[in-house]
């Protein structure tokens with residue numbers, strides 16, 4: 143499932159400057175690779191992954207109640223799309239060869255040394271923000 147992320151356009155730096163459009167009354171200053179809004183919590187369905195693109199990366203999001211976990215979409219084995227895998231709680235099974243990856247640590251429970259990158263996610267005011 144692809145999610146359109148119109149918030150990204152709204153938060154993009156203004157041409158020629160580092161200041162993004164104001165949210166509410168406060169101008170938002172972008173000073174680095176801080177958390178970026180990718181979607182709303184209500185866009186995510188528990189038990190089903192969601193693929194988003196952020197800064198040229200494909201990131202798979204998984205909802206666990208009010209918590210969201212994020213990993214690189216590409217399986218480290220042969221690039222299977224983890225967003226379309228079988229989620230069981232905090233474990234995602236790759237849809238290609240079923241390697242299981244823990245969504246909090248990124249580690250594969252069956253293949254020592256195999257892991258996928260995880261991302262810190264914050265849910266603030268219903269917005270899902272991913273830190274690169």
Ligand code: FES
Nearest residue numbers: 217220222236239
């Ligand atoms: S591509 Fe993911 S387990 Fe093989």
